[in-house]
Amino acid sequence: MSTDWSIAFKPILDLHSKAIFAAGSSSVGKPVVRKIRRALLAAQDEQEEPIALPTSLKKAIKEYYAKSLKDKEEADKREAASRQREPSFYKKPLSEWDVAQKLFKQEIDSYDKAQQQSKGLEYSIKYRTGNAREWFNNMTPSQQQEVKFAMKKWNEEGAPEETQAIYSSLTLWLEIS
Known part of the structure; x- marks a missing residue:
């Protein structure tokens, strides 16, 4: 039931999510919840065939945004952990495939192993790229969005600052010698 209402009223929830993500806290304040609740009830009244809202709408709103914040934090951690340190990785513009x-x-490793086991194949690198490409083509919309965000960020920023500083000082030292 919770997914039905959250999908139906996604534009309203997305409109208010910017303010919640800007605050960055996992607890949503009463005035914000009250404002969102009023907007949802008004939108429900305007519908010809009203979609049933949860009985505890305030609690459902808080849970929805808590889950969204948790997903965003996990995506940020994954992006920071997988960011490449070598400057050579950033020489060419990155594609979605590279970033994914x-x-x-x-996830790609576990998918590859599961596919090879289900087909009864001995683990072989021969099938890995095909399985990885298959996983890539079947990514969820949230994964695709995460990949596009990281790709844009990595292409704009390049290598992390500490790596750039080490690389430039090493280059300077080599020029002097």
Whole structure:
């Protein structure tokens, strides 16, 4: 039931999510919840065939945003952990495929192993790229969004600052010698 109402009223929830994500706290304040609740009830009244809202709407709103914040934090942690340190990785603009391989390495590995086991194949690198490409083509919309965000960020920022500093000081030292 919770997914039905959250999908139907996603535009309203997305409109208010910007303010909640900007605050960055996992607890949603009473005034914000009250405002969202009023907007949802008004939108429900305008519908010809009203979609049933949860009986405890305030609690459902808080749970929805808590889950969204948790998902966003997990995505940020995954992006930070999988960010490449070598400057050579950033020489060419990164594609979605490059970024997905770095962000979701564990998921791709487990998918590959499961596919090879289900087909009764001995683990072989020969099938890995095909299985990885198959996983990539079947990514969920949230995974695709995460990949696009990381790709844009990595292409704009390049290598992490500490790596750039080490690389530039090493280059300077080599030029002096």
